[in-house]
Amino acid sequence: MILAGIAAYFLWQKNGDGAFIAAVVGAVCFFISVRFQVKGRLNEREAAREKRGNAEMQGHGDGENFDSPNALNDIAANERINEQSTTNREQSTTNHEQRSTL
Numbered sequence: 001m002i003l004a005g006i007a008a009y010f011l012w013q014k015n016g017d018g019a020f021i022a023a024v025v026g027a028v029c030f031f032i033s034v035r036f037q038v039k040g041r042l043n044e045r046e047a048a049r050e051k052r053g054n055a056e057m058q059g060h061g062d063g064e065n066f067d068s069p070n071a072l073n074d075i076a077a078n079e080r081i082n083e084q085s086t087t088n089r090e091q092s093t094t095n096h097e098q099r100s101t102l
Contacts, residue, residue, distance in 0.1 A: 003022050003023070003025055003026030003029065004022075004023070004026055006018075006022040006026075007019045007020075007022035007023040007026065010022055
């Protein structure tokens with residue numbers, strides 16, 4: 001955010017090179033911060049999965065548990081895509097039937 005202000009100042013002073021450099025450095029810093037946030041979340045999820053897997057291997061787990069907020073994120077992508085495509089087909093069929101009755 002600070003670098004955006006610096007870039008704006010350089011533009012105001014008609015220093016295009018300085019504004020460009022400040023904007024590029026600001027963009028790089030932004031994407032690096034996003035990368036660290038995503039990496040942290042992935043590490044937390046992986047640790048939770050390992051913990052859950054260890055508990056299941058020791059006999060303390062009862063299979064799938066959808067009580068935790070991250071449990072729904074564990075559903076395979078193919079299952080989600082199949083569910084979505086089925087819903088879309090049902091909706092288009094319903095819309096087609098409604099148009100044909102008019």
